[in-house]
Amino acid sequence: MIIEVEKLRKEFNGIVAVDSISFSVERGEIFGFLGPNGAGKTTTINMLTTLIRPTSGTARIAGYDIVQQPEQVRRRIGLVPQEVVLEGDLTARENLVFHGMLYGLSRQQVESRIPELLAIVELEERADSKVKTFSGGMKRRLELVKVLIHEPEVIFLDEPTVGLDPQTRRRIWEYIRTLNTEKGVTVFLTTHYMEEAEQLCDRVCIIDHGRILDIDPPERLKHKVGEGEIVEIELTARCEEFVKELEEAGLRVKSARGCRVSVVAERSEKVLAEVFSLAQKLGTSISSISVREPTLEDVFIHYTGRSIRDEQGGDTRIKQIARRLKH
Amino acid sequence: MRFLREIYVVFWKEMLVWVNNPMLPVVRALVFPMMWIVIFGSAFGGEVNHIPVAVVSQDSGDLALAYLSMLGTGRTLELKYTSPSEAERLLRSRGVYGVVYIPAGFTERLRSGERVKVRLSTDESTPQIANAMAAHFARVSRSFSARFGMEDAVVVERNAVYGRGVKYLDYLAPGVVMMTILFSSIFSGGLNLILDREFGTLKMLMVSPISRDAIILGKIFAGVAQSIASGVVALTVAMLMGVHLKSGALGFALVILLMFISGFGFIGMSTAFATRITQLEQLMVVMQVIIMPMWFLSGGLYPLESMPDWMRPLAIVNPMTYATDAARAVMIRGIIWETLLVDLVVISAFAIAMFLVGSYSFKKTLGGVK
Ligand SMILES: Nc1ncnc2c1ncn2[C@@H]1O[C@H](COP(=O)(O)OP(=O)(O)O)[C@@H](O)[C@H]1O
Ligand SMILES: [Mg+2]
Numbered sequence: 001m002i003i004e005v006e007k008l009r010k011e012f013n014g015i016v017a018v019d020s021i022s023f024s025v026e027r028g029e030i031f032g033f034l035g036p037n038g039a040g041k042t043t044t045i046n047m048l049t050t051l052i053r054p055t056s057g058t059a060r061i062a063g064y065d066i067v068q069q070p071e072q073v074r075r076r077i078g079l080v081p082q083e084v085v086l087e088g089d090l091t092a093r094e095n096l097v098f099h100g101m102l103y104g105l106s107r108q109q110v111e112s113r114i115p116e117l118l119a120i121v122e123l124e125e126r127a128d129s130k131v132k133t134f135s136g137g138m139k140r141r142l143e144l145v146k147v148l149i150h151e152p153e154v155i156f157l158d159e160p161t162v163g164l165d166p167q168t169r170r171r172i173w174e175y176i177r178t179l180n181t182e183k184g185v186t187v188f189l190t191t192h193y194m195e196e197a198e199q200l201c202d203r204v205c206i207i208d209h210g211r212i213l214d215i216d217p218p219e220r221l222k223h224k225v226g227e228g229e230i231v232e233i234e235l236t237a238r239c240e241e242f243v244k245e246l247e248e249a250g251l252r253v254k255s256a257r258g259c260r261v262s263v264v265a266e267r268s269e270k271v272l273a274e275v276f277s278l279a280q281k282l283g284t285s286i287s288s289i290s291v292r293e294p295t296l297e298d299v300f301i302h303y304t305g306r307s308i309r310d311e312q313g314g315d316t317r318i319k320q321i322a323r324r325l326k327h
Numbered sequence: 328m329r330f331l332r333e334i335y336v337v338f339w340k341e342m343l344v345w346v347n348n349p350m351l352p353v354v355r356a357l358v359f360p361m362m363w364i365v366i367f368g369s370a371f372g373g374e375v376n377h378i379p380v381a382v383v384s385q386d387s388g389d390l391a392l393a394y395l396s397m398l399g400t401g402r403t404l405e406l407k408y409t410s411p412s413e414a415e416r417l418l419r420s421r422g423v424y425g426v427v428y429i430p431a432g433f434t435e436r437l438r439s440g441e442r443v444k445v446r447l448s449t450d451e452s453t454p455q456i457a458n459a460m461a462a463h464f465a466r467v468s469r470s471f472s473a474r475f476g477m478e479d480a481v482v483v484e485r486n487a488v489y490g491r492g493v494k495y496l497d498y499l500a501p502g503v504v505m506m507t508i509l510f511s512s513i514f515s516g517g518l519n520l521i522l523d524r525e526f527g528t529l530k531m532l533m534v535s536p537i538s539r540d541a542i543i544l545g546k547i548f549a550g551v552a553q554s555i556a557s558g559v560v561a562l563t564v565a566m567l568m569g570v571h572l573k574s575g576a577l578g579f580a581l582v583i584l585l586m587f588i589s590g591f592g593f594i595g596m597s598t599a600f601a602t603r604i605t606q607l608e609q610l611m612v613v614m615q616v617i618i619m620p621m622w623f624l625s626g627g628l629y630p631l632e633s634m635p636d637w638m639r640p641l642a643i644v645n646p647m648t649y650a651t652d653a654a655r656a657v658m659i660r661g662i663i664w665e666t667l668l669v670d671l672v673v674i675s676a677f678a679i680a681m682f683l684v685g686s687y688s689f690k691k692t693l694g695g696v697k
Contacts, residue, residue: 049534074536085527102535 002027002154002186003048007057010043010210017043019210020057025188025203027153030180032201033190034296036308040210041190042082045156048188049079062153075103078147078155078185082162084139088132092123092142095131096149103150110149117145120182121175137168144175148183155179157189161196169193173200192308194296206300213303222294225254225302228266233275234288235259245278255301262298265291375459375633376402379423381414388434394471394481395429403463418448418488420665424456425449427464437480444482451487452659453630454498461485489573489660500565501654502627504582507561508554508590509647513610513618515553517597520546520689521604543686547594554590555583573661581657581667588671588678589650595681602688621647646677 003025010018018040025031033041046052048059050070058065064072086095093114100110118124121141131139140160147155160176161169173196180187191197197204198218206213206221214221235242239259246253251271252264265271268291279286300308380398384391399406407423414426428446436443447464451457464483472480523529532542562582572578600613622628624638625647631639642648653670656663 051530051533071536074534077534079530079534081527081530083527085531087528099531099535102532102537104536 001025003031003059003061003188005048005057005059008044008047008054008059009056010040010047010052011055016210018047018054021207021210021212022057023205023212023215025154025186027186028180028184029202030176030187030189030200032197032204033188033207034192034194034197034204034300034308035190035207036192036306038209039192039207041192041207042158043210044207045079045081045158045188045190049077049156050074051079075150076153078150078152080140080143080147080155080157080160082158084136084143086131086139086142086146089130091128091130092118092134093127095142096146099146100149105150113149117148120178121145137164137172140164140168140172141175144172144179148179148185151183152185154186154188157187159190159192161191161193169196176200194300194308198296204296206296206303208300208304214299218296221296221299225264225294225298228264229268229291230254230294230298231263231265231268231271231275232288232290232292233261233263233286235261235279236285236287238282238284242278242282242284245282246275249274249278254298264294374403375456375630377405378403378425378456378460378632379405379407379417380460381417381423381426382406382408382429383411383414383426384408384429385431386429386433390434390437391429394433394467397467397471398427398464403459418450419663421450423450424453425460437475440475442477442480442482444484446484446486448486448488450489450660452489452498452655453632454495455630456632457487496565496568497570497659498655499628500562500570501582501658502625502651504558504561504565505585505589505625505647505650505654506622506627508558508586508650509593509618509622511554511557512550512590512593513597513614515550516547516594516685517601517604517610517613518607519550520598520601521607521610539690540686543689546689547591547598547682547686550594550598551587551590554594555586558586558590559583570658572658574657578657578662581662582654585650585653585657585671585674589646589674592646592674592678592681595678595683595685598685599681599688602692621645624648625651627651646674649673649677 001024005021005023007020007022008018009016009020021044033039033044035041043052047054048061048066050066050073053067058067060066061073062076064076066073087098090098093111096114096117097107097110100113101107114127115124118127121144123138123141123145126134126138131142134142144155144157144160157176161172164172176187176189177200179185189196189201201218203215203217204221205215214224216224236259239256239261243253243256243261246261246263251274254262254264256262263271263275272289272291275286275289297308300306382395384395395406398404407417409417411428414423417423418426426448428448430443430445433443433445445464445468447461449457449460461483464485468481468483469478472478474480520529529542562579566572572582574581597613600617601610604610604613620641624634624642624645626642627647631642631648634642649670653667653674656667656670
């Protein structure tokens, strides 16, 4: 186990941000923390990367205690925080060199690693451009390899694709996979994007209000919602009675919000037939119906009764700064 | 309509914030303007008073006594009767700004209708004081001469010991050089730290294995270096404009040393403030309440002697006063260790204290992590 977390807890002025969580991450894994804004993801990362001290509990990274041996921990980790921390007035190369030098590498050592690293994220041609001329996606890519300069054992990525368009996001996922397989680095990432956790992570830890709800590979998590598929129905009228009737007929209503109802179905044909006949019986009509595989979204709703999307919208960088300047 | 409503909503929100933060608006709206009026009005508007002048008299006749008592009337001068050697020492160590020599036979020669010359040695490194002092002597001598029915029975011969022709620019330059250090320390120390924290660049240093002390020292030294750079630019510009540096290369080196010591102090001070500051507006308040008065009350723009008595203690506890005084001493009067040492001790003590306070509070804000 490269990360072992034991009853890690953080309070800010008596408010619990991370509530005595325990888990572990295996070497070589891509491990994801999935939760809405304010769940405690960044706070957990800040503790694991020795930026803040836990209120109680501790964790070991590569065998070193984050509270007792912070320096040993720092040598073995890399952090890509939520906000871009590159120096805009320096070039990509200069940023990498500066970073390497923080870790005690000589300029030559860093220079010798730069071509390979920039190649991974396809930024070779921009090595000598100032970072402030980069797009958001390019900056992210540069940050991803910047933290590899000192060859860490684990990298922590806090919301690595927040604020990026879907296409760029997919490319970043590719790069993260490449780093993981080619460099053998363990990846600990946080996200509030379902697809990101689903597509990228070997295991996902669902966190809400500072508590862990479940940890498992995405497939297993999805099966916990129910074996099978999800039927989503939208009605035009008499919705409440319809839901009642469904439940009386022995179907598993997963969620019902107004006239949108979803049902877990082991065999969807049977459920569909039932739904249509009920609708006919009640004299209402179905405006839409669809059958799909469950997603982590369903898992989150299953555990919390809320949709993660309700409170989505990762802060933009400007908003974050404005918020912090205000407080 | 909708547009107006939106304006109103924004206005309302701003006002709400304003009202909920009572310090800022009150301070801005009332205190600052009053402070400026008081400082500008009294520090620069007033006459120069209480100028210490040594008297070396070789005549104890009644007319000499009458002349001296006329000189001492009013608030302009403070006369100190001394021996010639003591007078010279006082002039060197800035104990007095001038020495007046009453020649032997002053009384007799006036009685016999002769003209008499009175020598006045002046320290012209503060031209406003030298001029005020000379003007007072001329005025008193004219009215004293009138008793004998002459315009110029007593003539004052002005003798500038550090050389004549010290202009206001010469006087101002050392103050401005030190002001540059003060102001740029605030930006490269305090502001820089706040921005670093806001933009997360500090985080990058914090997750790296370099020690916390190294981060602090690195930042402080960088700040000092940046301040010295701007100080050197200011000094160079002053010299290009014709300001002379009395003590040459050694003087230049001494001014740099002064910049270094006081830069250290100011950076430490601004770092201490910055660790408490979460909004840029608060930095502006610090600028206006602390930094600007430090500059205006340093004697950099106008001699401290022109300040009203109640304001002088502020200048005495102001480290900028000593930094400016030292720089001016080196640049105009030459290296006179007697006065320079006092200044050096004061600003070094300030620098060490502020460095400790600054690095301690910086370390504290690093979240208590080793
Ligand atoms: N420095 C802080 N001071 C006070 N409260 C904080 C601080 N940092 C985070 N919190 C609170 O802790 C909770 C978890 O925040 P965070 O870890 O940033 O969540 P996430 O990264 O999952 O969005 C939130 O309620 C947040 O307001
Ligand atoms: Mg976060």
